[in-house]
Amino acid sequence: MSGHSKWSNIKRKKEKVDAQRGKIFTKIGREISVAVKQGGADPAANSKLAECIEKAKSFNVPNENIERIIKKASSSSSGDNCEELIYEGYGPGECAFMVKVLTDNKNRTASNLRMYFSKFGGNLGSSGCVSYMFDELGVIMINKENVPEDLLMEDAINFGASDVQSDEENFVIISDRSSFVSLKRSLEERNYKIESCEISMVPQYYKDDLNNETIEKVSRFIDILEDDDDVQEVWHNCMI
Numbered sequence: 196m197s198g199h200s201k202w203s204n205i206k207r208k209k210e211k212v213d214a215q216r217g218k219i220f221t222k223i224g225r226e227i228s229v230a231v232k233q234g235g236a237d238p239a240a241n242s243k244l245a246e247c248i249e250k251a252k253s254f255n256v257p258n259e260n261i262e263r264i265i266k267k268a269s270s271s272s273s274g275d276n277c278e279e280l281i282y283e284g285y286g287p288g289e290c291a292f293m294v295k296v297l298t299d300n301k302n303r304t305a306s307n308l309r310m311y312f313s314k315f316g317g318n319l320g321s322s323g324c325v326s327y328m329f330d331e332l333g334v335i336m337i338n339k340e341n342v343p344e345d346l347l348m349e350d351a352i353n354f355g356a357s358d359v360q361s362d363e364e365n366f367v368i369i370s371d372r373s374s375f376v377s378l379k380r381s382l383e384e385r386n387y388k389i390e391s392c393e394i395s396m397v398p399q400y401y402k403d404d405l406n407n408e409t410i411e412k413v414s415r416f417i418d419i420l421e422d423d424d425d426v427q428e429v430w431h432n433c434m435i
Contacts, residue, residue: 202336202362222427223251224264229277229297231268245376246394253392279427282308283325286317286416288409288433291325293396294420295428304425311423315416328432329396333375335368335382336390342366347387354381365390369397398432410435 227247234241238248244265251261277297282305286292292312298304305319312319337347339361347366348359355374360367370378372394379392405413413433420429 202334202360202365202367219254220256220260222424223247223254223256224260225277225297226427227251227261227264228268229279231265236265236269242373242376246372249376249379250393253389280304281322281326282319283322284308284312284317284319285325286312286431286433287315287412288402288405289317290402290405290413290431290433291328291398292317292420293326293329293430294426295430296423296425297427298425307423307425308420311416311419315412315419317416326396328400329398329430331372332395332397333370333372333378333392334395334397335370335375335379335392336365337368337382337387338365338390342387350382350385350387351378354378395428396430398430401432401434403434405433405435 227244230241230244230247234243236244238245248261252258277299278301280296280298280301282294282296284292284294294308296304296308309319344361344366347368351359351368355378356368356370357374358369360369368378368382375392375394379389383389410433413431413435417429417431420426
């Protein structure tokens with residue numbers, strides 16, 4: 196097990212929740228609603244919905260809110276006619292970016308994203324231009340405090356994890372997508388406190404040679420992207 200400060204990219208999102216709780220709750224709710232409309236209201240039969248529910252819980256969305264969103268989405272034939280899309284490109288410092296959106300107007304969304312990338316000296320590319328640099332993985336973070344390392348590693352591997360890493364504050368448990376939900380629930384049953392969990396596009400390598408000016412520019416770029424109502428997730432390979 197070795198230290199990987201790259202996981203600060205995931206923690207950064209978690210730390211922004213208090214300042215943007217309403218907007219984040221709205222985005223997660225929209226994701227749940229679309230998952231219900233696409234695959235039904237039963238998370239046991241709809242893996243995408245199950246993932247959305249676990250993500251919502253990790254951001255402390257109340258259970259009653261989750262249940263209300265599912266009920267509303269399953270009982271209504273109207274609502275968001277949104278399409279999930281992934282946009283790819285290069286941002287500041289030639290860092291690779293993947294942006295997941297839910298949109299009912301692809302022209303609007305593509306135009307906005309193209310403007311953001313251009314404004315920050317990057318360019319929006321074609322499908323596949325950077326995705327080959329990323330792996331789709333389940334990422335679960337558990338605070339190290341009062342958690343025996345050997346026991347956690349044994350439990351995580353037994354429950355389906357493919358790897359256990361760590362940084363200064365957290366254990367980082369990695370899984371493939373198919374094991375993610377059952378792994379997270381099994382860890383909770385063993386009374387491990389989940390700090391955050393998500394399906395993430397994890398870069399195979401990170402750009403760690405960025406100067407302070409570029410890092411600041413990258414941070415502003417991420418903020419602009421995340422502030423767009425259509426944007427659900429932003430993944431990148433910048434070490435910030």
